[in-house]
Amino acid sequence: MTTQVSAPERSGSTTTAGRGKRPRPPFGVSAVGVMAVLIALFALVPLGYVAVMTAATGWDTALELIVRPRVGELLLNTVLLIVLTVPLCLILGVGGAWLVERTMLRGQKVWAVLLAAPLAIPAFVNSYAWVSAVPSLHGLFSGVLIATLSYFPLVYIPAAATLSRLDPAVEQSAASLGLGAWRAFFRVVLPQLRIAMTGGALLVALHLLAEYGAFAMIRFDTFTTAIMVQYQSTFNGAAGTMLASVLVFFCLLLLLVEVRSRGTARYARVGSGAQAKALRLPLHVYQVPAQLALLGLTLLAFGLPLLFVLRWIIAGGADIWAADEFVPALWQTLLYGLAGAAATTVVAFPMAYLAVRHASWFSKALELSNYVTSSMPGIVVALAFVTVSIRLVPGIYQTAGVLVAAYILLFLPRALVNIRAGLAQAPKELDEAAQALGTPPLLSFIRVTLRLTAPAAAGGAALVFLGIANELTATLLLSPNGTRTLATEFWSKSSEIDYAGAAPYALLMIVISAPMTYLLFQQSKKVAGQ
Amino acid sequence: MKIRINALAGIAIAATAALGLSACGSSTSPAASSSADASKGEITVYNAQHESLTKEWVDAFTAETGIKVTLRQGDDTEMSNQIVQEGAASPADVFLTENSPAMAQVENAGLFADVNKDTVAQVPAEFRPSTNKWTGIAARSTVLVYDKNKLSEDKLPKSMLDLAKPEWKGKWAASPSGADFQAIVSALVELKGEAAAEAWLKGMKENFTAYKGNSTAMKAVNAGEVDAALIYHYYYYGDQAKTGENSKNVTPYYFKNQDPGAFLSVSGGGVLKSSKNAENAQAFLKFITGKKGQEVLQKGTSFEYAIASGVPANEKLVPVKELAAPTVDPAKLNSEKVTELMTKAGLL
Numbered sequence: 046m047t048t049q050v051s052a053p054e055r056s057g058s059t060t061t062a063g064r065g066k067r068p069r070p071p072f073g074v075s076a077v078g079v080m081a082v083l084i085a086l087f088a089l090v091p092l093g094y095v096a097v098m099t100a101a102t103g104w105d106t107a108l109e110l111i112v113r114p115r116v117g118e119l120l121l122n123t124v125l126l127i128v129l130t131v132p133l134c135l136i137l138g139v140g141g142a143w144l145v146e147r148t149m150l151r152g153q154k155v156w157a158v159l160l161a162a163p164l165a166i167p168a169f170v171n172s173y174a175w176v177s178a179v180p181s182l183h184g185l186f187s188g189v190l191i192a193t194l195s196y197f198p199l200v201y202i203p204a205a206a207t208l209s210r211l212d213p214a215v216e217q218s219a220a221s222l223g224l225g226a227w228r229a230f231f232r233v234v235l236p237q238l239r240i241a242m243t244g245g246a247l248l249v250a251l252h253l254l255a256e257y258g259a260f261a262m263i264r265f266d267t268f269t270t271a272i273m274v275q276y277q278s279t280f281n282g283a284a285g286t287m288l289a290s291v292l293v294f295f296c297l298l299l300l301l302v303e304v305r306s307r308g309t310a311r312y313a314r315v316g317s318g319a320q321a322k323a324l325r326l327p328l329h330v331y332q333v334p335a336q337l338a339l340l341g342l343t344l345l346a347f348g349l350p351l352l353f354v355l356r357w358i359i360a361g362g363a364d365i366w367a368a369d370e371f372v373p374a375l376w377q378t379l380l381y382g383l384a385g386a387a388a389t390t391v392v393a394f395p396m397a398y399l400a401v402r403h404a405s406w407f408s409k410a411l412e413l414s415n416y417v418t419s420s421m422p423g424i425v426v427a428l429a430f431v432t433v434s435i436r437l438v439p440g441i442y443q444t445a446g447v448l449v450a451a452y453i454l455l456f457l458p459r460a461l462v463n464i465r466a467g468l469a470q471a472p473k474e475l476d477e478a479a480q481a482l483g484t485p486p487l488l489s490f491i492r493v494t495l496r497l498t499a500p501a502a503a504g505g506a507a508l509v510f511l512g513i514a515n516e517l518t519a520t521l522l523l524s525p526n527g528t529r530t531l532a533t534e535f536w537s538k539s540s541e542i543d544y545a546g547a548a549p550y551a552l553l554m555i556v557i558s559a560p561m562t563y564l565l566f567q568q569s570k571k572v573a574g575q
Numbered sequence: 576m577k578i579r580i581n582a583l584a585g586i587a588i589a590a591t592a593a594l595g596l597s598a599c600g601s602s603t604s605p606a607a608s609s610s611a612d613a614s615k616g617e618i619t620v621y622n623a624q625h626e627s628l629t630k631e632w633v634d635a636f637t638a639e640t641g642i643k644v645t646l647r648q649g650d651d652t653e654m655s656n657q658i659v660q661e662g663a664a665s666p667a668d669v670f671l672t673e674n675s676p677a678m679a680q681v682e683n684a685g686l687f688a689d690v691n692k693d694t695v696a697q698v699p700a701e702f703r704p705s706t707n708k709w710t711g712i713a714a715r716s717t718v719l720v721y722d723k724n725k726l727s728e729d730k731l732p733k734s735m736l737d738l739a740k741p742e743w744k745g746k747w748a749a750s751p752s753g754a755d756f757q758a759i760v761s762a763l764v765e766l767k768g769e770a771a772a773e774a775w776l777k778g779m780k781e782n783f784t785a786y787k788g789n790s791t792a793m794k795a796v797n798a799g800e801v802d803a804a805l806i807y808h809y810y811y812y813g814d815q816a817k818t819g820e821n822s823k824n825v826t827p828y829y830f831k832n833q834d835p836g837a838f839l840s841v842s843g844g845g846v847l848k849s850s851k852n853a854e855n856a857q858a859f860l861k862f863i864t865g866k867k868g869q870e871v872l873q874k875g876t877s878f879e880y881a882i883a884s885g886v887p888a889n890e891k892l893v894p895v896k897e898l899a900a901p902t903v904d905p906a907k908l909n910s911e912k913v914t915e916l917m918t919k920a921g922l923l
Contacts (some may be wrong), residue, residue, distance in 0.1 A: 115921040178799055261787050274752040274923055277653050286921070319739060412877040431660055439664045522657070526619055526666065528649045537626065538649065542790045 054272040071132045085411040088418050088454055094429035095293060105431060110287040123267045126188055127253050128535035131412040133193045134249045137342065138200025145333055146208040150325045157205065161198050161566040163346035165558035167515035168195040169258030170551045173539055176306055187263035193348040195259065196252055200245030203466065206569035207241040226326060240307060244462045247303045251458065254292060255422050258517055258536060268292045269422040272519065276424050289425045293417060300413050306400050354551045359547030371536065375553055377529045378514050385452035386510040390502050392453050393460035415461060418454045420488040423518035426451055430523055448523045455519060456512040460505035468500020504568035507561040514558055585720055586765045606822065617643040618668040618855050621658065623651040624842060627879040629671060635871065636789065642855045648899040651677040651754030654830060658686045663849045668856040671844045674758035676910035678843035682708045688848045694861045698883040704906030709845030711905065712863050713872055714880040716898050717759055717838045718776055720811055722796050735836025738805065739778025740801065748784045748792040749921045753902035755807055756790055758844045761908040762838040766901055794821040796892035809878035812891055817877055831899040839900035
């Protein structure tokens with residue numbers, strides 16, 4: 046047996062170094078390191094802003110603003126939201142992925158796509174549809190419901206990709222050692238899903254911290270909705286910044302949990318021969334319940350929002366299609382989405398490279414600094430950019446460049462998580478082998494590693510595009526005058542309860558997100574080696 | 576070393592390409608031309624008024640003068656604070672709001688130019704600040720909308736202050752996060768003092784249900800979720816003029832008697848000191864407070880009160896004279912104090 050996937054090897058070890066010329070990394074660690082440090086510093090601008098504002102407020106005032114009943118309410122809401130939603134997303138995501146990839150589920154190819162589809166529906170559109178269906182919806186459980194239905198694909202997609210790639214030899218070994226199907230799943234399969242699950246759970250949790258629109262619509266207050274309200278009232282008021290600093294603390298806590306549970310195991314498969322096709326369990330009597338469960342989930346997460354968007358569109362008639370409004374919004378959303386996705390991917394690469402190939406506490410700290418920003422609500426990041434750009438570089442204030450820079454910071458982790466996973470699964474031995482055969486390091490890097498990572502990068506880019514297409518507050522604050530995106534138009538219409546007028550924008554957001562979701566889904570499979 | 580440089584160069588090229596792409600994005604957006612606009616006399620309006628209303632004003636103004644106007648949409652306080660942050664570098668020429676506290680904030684930061692005399696002459700004194708650093712452009716009345724099936728007329732509160740009493744627990748709604756509501760509170764502070772306002776807000780926190788947006792609060796009354804909501808009058812009239820879908824079970828109640836709940840909130844307009852096209856900016860302000868601009872309020876679908884140039888309000892509205900609103904100098908309304916009090920009361 047040449048496969049060694051299950052034995053967690055320390056990632057730092059070089060197994061094939063041989064006696065010849067020692068393989069070199071494609072470029073100096075220092076060069077990548079310098080870039081990564083620069084990017085991390087840039088990513089810390091909003092955090093610096095919060096820190097400076099907090100310091101300027103003074104300890105006494107800060108304490109007064111943080112330790113009060115309202116913050117207690119928000120704390121409880123936010124904690125409960127995360128504690129309830131993340132496990133639900135994990136169960137739905139991993140369960141769905143397992144049914145689709147490892148059982149003899151009928152129509153599994155269709156289900157595989159349908160389970161990823163809810164990602165094409167922005168959370169606030171989901172909220173809008175649910176409020177249309179059940180107008181009295183509000184509070185914690187509505188928040189959990191909508192967040193779970195919106196975000197479980199963030200776990201499902203990487204989990205399905207990992208499961209589809211998983212070498213069945215591992216399970217076979219487990220079976221030959223006498224483990225039953227269930228025990229084999231928990232003892233062998235589930236540990237393999239660790240990166241997918243922790244990464245997915247982290248993304249879900251960060252989304253929960255930063256989400257505004259979806260919760261505002263159903264009257265569920267979290268730190269982010271409260272910060273938004275504070276800024277709308279006092280803007281750079283101390284109270285908003287204090288709330289943001291609590292949020293930053295939250296994020297650090299989550300990151301710590303993620304790092305602890307990600308572990309140091311190695312996940313790239315090395316060995317001769319091709320990997321065998323995965324085994325599929327027969328479902329027997331569970332076929333019908335499984336089908337019904339997936340149907341129910343799909344209807345709630347995808348069918349209902351789509352139905353209500355279409356209902357409002359029909360109710361609104363031809364009047365709601367004002368071409369001079371929606372055509373520019375569509376166009377600008379596409380442009381910002383594509384530009385932002387490309388820029389974010391490029392920026393994420395050195396960071397991911399450093400994290401995977403030169404793991405150390407330093408590279409980890411650099412990587413983590415990128416997550417902190419994305420856990421802050423768009424309004425805090427935007428405000429930091431307003432303050433910094435107007436004071437230091439007024440020439441670029443309210444230009445598309447500043448907005449794209451803010452998008453990079455807000456969505457960097459999405460690209461990072463994907464590229465990191467891709468790099469982790471591109472065995473560096475292949476790179477080294479190419480070098481041993483005489484290919485110069487950079488060329489071998491491009492031919493081998495970059496090519497193997499490209500699908501993952503594409504997946505990350507798609508995820509960034511989805512984020513930008515739905516972004517609301519940074520866009521409102523930083524965009525050039527006259528900019529209208531689908532999200533901002535949708536929001537201004539729906540908050541005036543002009544649900545019919547908002548419907549075309551909701552539909553367009555779903556329509557442009559759909560191909561990106563599909564790309565993401567496809568690429569995640571390729572990353573996983575299919 | 577060579578390799579290192581190549582790799583760097585490669586990444587630099589890729590980054591440049593990405594930024595280039597984003598630059599392409601900007602060249603098609605209106606912003607790229609905004610600096611060029613300055614020379615052609617185009618103006619930028621930071622608009623916190625309802626977008627459809629301002630669009631009507633802009634279209635009529637551009638048709639008459641040929642001056643182009645770019646709108647930037649936002650909320651009252653969000654934009655006033657943005658302008659304060661921007662300071663002298665602000666791209667804004669004109670600032671329009673729904674209420675006056677945000678105007679007072681920009682005025683206190685010393686960022687407004689004096690309003691031209693001929694504009695001032697068009698607006699009655701009660702609808703503009705004594706300082707003439709900005710002017711009223713429209714007005715909106717506070718009103719309690721309620722469900723007739725749940726509240727008979729004799730159960731209605733005599734004063735807005737009654738809503739803080741225990742018998743109103745769980746019965747009414749408001750949108751505390753909005754500038755509309757905060758303007759009402761600032762009037763309360765001005766009329767009854769800080770301590771009274773603070774006590775009222777504490778009672779409110781106990782009694783009310785928070786909704787996001789006045790129209791959403793009204794919709795909740797209409798749907799029977801709550802008995803009454805404290806909002807501005809025109810949300811009701813606007814919905815009635817459309818389908819009435821969100822207000823068919825709703826009746827407006829005016830407090831009158833110079834009660835804090837009868838507060839008439841002035842929407843403001845001002846020209847920034849830093850404007851590079853001050854002349855055109857002043858012309859725009861003159862236009863919207865002039866006869867044609869006010870007729871947009873009178874004849875249009877915004878249902879806000881016309882206040883200037885002798886143009887009467889929309890005939891569907893209760894006339895201003897009958898509202899018996901308390902007298903408040905709009906320049907004195909203080910948004911910072913209000914947020915502080917509301918934060919203290921746990922409303923924000």
